[in-house]
Each structure stands twice: as C-alpha cells, then as structure tokens.
C-alpha cells in the first residue's frame with residue numbers, strides 16, 4: 286500500500302549543530318583525503334519488534350547487520366571513514382501507540398484521491414507498534430521513545446531496524462547519532478544515504494524533506510571584473526556544499542501519487558529545460574550525471590553510492606567537530622578486535638570452539654608471523670594492537686575479500702598477524718596483533734601407577750594426582766626407586782603416559 290513511498294527519505298529534525306558560523310567552504314580542495322587520518326565510528330543496532338514480540342514474518346539474522354556494516358565500509362572507506370560493529374539488542378514496542386494511517390485520499394471533494402494525508406483512528410492502538418514505523422504519529426515519537434527508554438548509545442551511531450516503515454529510511458537529523466532503516470533497506474543505498482545525514486550531509490536539493498530553489502544556479506563567486514557575484518550563495522544555501530549543483534528536486538509525484546522524474550533521462554542525465562528554475566529565475570545549467578546519481582539526491586531510481594569531494598570534506602569536518610558525532614569515534618585498533626568468539630589459549634583446543642570473528646567489508650590478509658614476546662605476557666592470545674615487536678612476512682595464510690559472503694570464514698589463524706588493506710598509509714599499513722600460540726593444553730590431573738614387582742604385571746598401586754601434584758617439578762625426584770607409569774591428563778581429556786624406571790641412588 287505504501288510502496289510508492291518506500292524509497293523516500295525523511296529527516297526527522299534539524300540539528301543544533303548547524304553551520305553558523307561556517308568556517309569551512311567545502312570546496313573541491315580535499316584531494317588529500319586518502320592520506321588523512323582514518324576516522325572510526327561505532328555502530329550499534331536495535332531490532333525493533335511488534336508489541337507481541339513478532340517481527341513481521343522476517344527471519345532476523347546478525348549476518349544482515351554485518352552486511353550493512355560491510356556495505357557502509359565499502360563505500361565510506363575511500364573517504365577514510367570506517368564503521369566498527371558493536372553488536373545489537375532486540376527490543377519490543379509499546380502496545381499503546383495510537384493508530385494512524387498515511388492514506389492517498391480525496392481532499393477536494395471530487396471523489397478522486399489527490400493527496401497523501403495522515404488519518405487518525407481514534408481509540409485504536411497500532412498492533413505493529415514501532416515494528417512498522419508509520420510516517421504520521423510513529424515517526425515523530427519514535428526517537429524520543431527510544432531515547433527515554435535507554436535504547437540509544439551516545440558513543441555510537443544507532444541504527445534502528447524495524448521490520449517495516451512507511452518510508453525508505455529516516456535520520457533523526459543532519460548531524461545526529463540515530464537512524465531508522467528497516468530490515469530490507471540495510472544493504473541498499475538508503476543505508477549510505479541515511480548515514481550520510483547522520484554524519485553531516487543535507488539533501489543536495491534542500492536542508493529538509495521538501496524541495497527548495499534557494500540555492501542559485503551560478504557557481505561563480507566572483508564576476509569577470511573581480512567583484513563579488515551577489516547572486517552566488519552555494520556556500521550557505523540548501524546543502525551548503527559548493528561542488529554539488531543547485532537543483533529544486535528531481536522527484537515529482539504524479540496524479541496517482543506515484544514518483545516520477547520528468548527531467549531525468551534513462552541514462553540518469555539531467556534534461557535541461559526552462560521549467561525548473563532557481564528562486565531568481567535562472568534555469569539549472571550545472572547539473573551533471575554525478576549530481577543526479579549523488580547519494581544525497583532524490584533521483585531515487587538513479588541514486589548510487591557517490592558523494593562529491595566537498596560533501597566528503599564536510600562529513601569529515603562534522604565527524605571531528607560536532608559532539609554528537611565526535612562522541613561516536615573510536616580507535617582504529619577496535620577494527621582489529623573480534624566482534625564475537627575467543628582465541629584458543631592452547632592447541633589442540635577444546636571442541637566445539639567459537640573462533641574470533643572479524644567484521645566483513647575489508648580486504649584482510651592474515652600473514653605469517655612469529656613473536657618471541659619475551660617482554661609481554663599475552664596469556665596465549667594475540668599481542669595488543671600497539672605492540673609491533675614481532676616478525677611477519679608477506680605470506681598470507683588466509684586471504685579475505687571485502688565482498689566475502691561467508692562471514693564465518695573471517696577468523697584469525699594461529700601464527701598470523703592481521704593486515705587490513707584499506708589502511709594503506711604509514712603506521713596503519715603494517716600487520717598487527719600477531720597471534721603466535723605454541724601452548725599445549727594444561728595438565729589438570731592424572732595418576733601414578735607403581736608396578737610393585739618392577740615388571741609389567743597386574744600387581745600395581747595406583748595413586749591419583751590432582752593438578753598440583755601431577756605438575757610438581759619434583760614429582761620424579763620424590764618417587765621411591767621402582768618401575769612406574771606416570772599418566773598426565775590434559776584439559777581436553779587426553780592422556781600422556783610416561784614409563785620410567787627409577788634406580789637406587
């Protein structure tokens with residue numbers, strides 16, 4: 286019923302961290318982004334269920350969240366922006382949300398539906414709660430509800446994942462740490478678009494959800510005679526980014542409420558025309574294919590993962606300087622920590638074992654390493670990220686592509702260190718966390734069998750040993766002369782037998 290709105294993005298609020306005074310102009314002056322410091326943001330997911338605990342018949346899996354993380358990284362990593370998966374929590378919606386529906390109805394009494402309108406059903410409760418977030422009552426209450434119930438982390442980007450919504454995605458605001466992305470949208474350009482809002486980007490056409498012709502077509506800040514061009518306002522109008530062209534909107538709604546794109550051709554190119562104009566009556570002459578496919582545009586059928594250099598510069602600035610975003614920053618080292626599982630502390634290790642798993646979306650090389658590690662106690666695990674006093678080679682024992690679909694393969698083999706190829710500058714481009722474990726299973730007990738006749742026969746005395754006694758380094762010294770079988774039992778339940786004949790001294 287609401288499929289026609291399924292692609293739309295809505296921004297719920299405006300940020301108090303706006304651009305005044307705007308010290309940056311977000312021009313095409315950031316060709317050095319690949320050499321800039323990586324920025325790593327925490328991401329936490331919230332599965333939003335119906336009041337009865339159901340999830341719209343969808344089989345919710347953690348792999349889908351990881352696929353979202355992978356997608357975000359694959360797109361944003363080229364801008365030296367990274368996302369660290371921090372897990373998820375499942376929460377159940379309240380059962381007393383009032384029922385509203387967004388309906389295409391007749392508003393001018395000609396019996397022909399002509400507009401989308403929010404319709405209240407008094408006295409009824411919404412059986413979906415926030416599990417299917419409507420754009421009428423639900424959306425304006427959801428973020429407040431999540432916040433007041435403790436379902437928001439201030440040190441992470443929070444992605445709320447209902448099973449349905451009457452929109453494609455909804456950021457809590459431009460420069461904010463919360464976004465709604467229904468399950469089916471987690472691995473689509475809607476995800477990169479909404480996160481784009483979170484980390485500082487407006488729509489290219491307007492600051493909010495509507496259309497705007499306020500940004501003027503001209504890109505020229507100065508007139509040919511060197512004077513200021515008073516018509517130039519790209520720095521402060523609409524998206525506040527200079528290298529995205531001015532546009533009013535790409536998407537229109539036809540008489541049946543369907544999205545149409547009358548000035549976009551089948552190749553996602555803008556069709557110049559004299560209908561669409563800025564507020565000072567200039568037709569748009571600078572819109573390129575890159576503006577049409579821009580992640581923050583509204584030509585949804587063309588929308589892809591593209592951002593302009595100015596947008597990238599703006600994001601990196603906001604992430605570092607706006608507290609709602611700078612609070613979500615974490616260390617590069619966190620990406621070298623598993624999101625699940627643990628390291629065996631000895632080999633062979635008990636079975637079954639959940640190995641350390643690393644988030645998908647990176648090109649990993651787990652390269653041969655060797656660590657004496659005399660100056661550090663790792664307890665059998667890998668060395669810390671900061672510790673680089675180990676040897677490694679370029680030989681990859683395990684190679685993982687950023688598009689690897691089987692996430693259970695992304696683990697950390699023994700005697701290897703981790704290279705994440707996306708980090709390709711200076712100190713970041715070296716193998717980290719050598720895991721070089723040669724420990725055997727601990728001996729946890731056993732027994733001493735004494736052959737009383739000093740030959741192998743059934744005349745024996747068996748003395749059980751606990752962990753202390755069997756591991757006593759004086760064990761053999763303290764034995765009386767004679768023939769023995771010393772049985773050591775390790776933590777895996779395996780026995781090692783050692784026969785000794787101790788002579789009279």
Ligand SMILES: [Zn+2]
Pocket residue numbers: 294295296478479482488
């Ligand atoms: Zn949007």
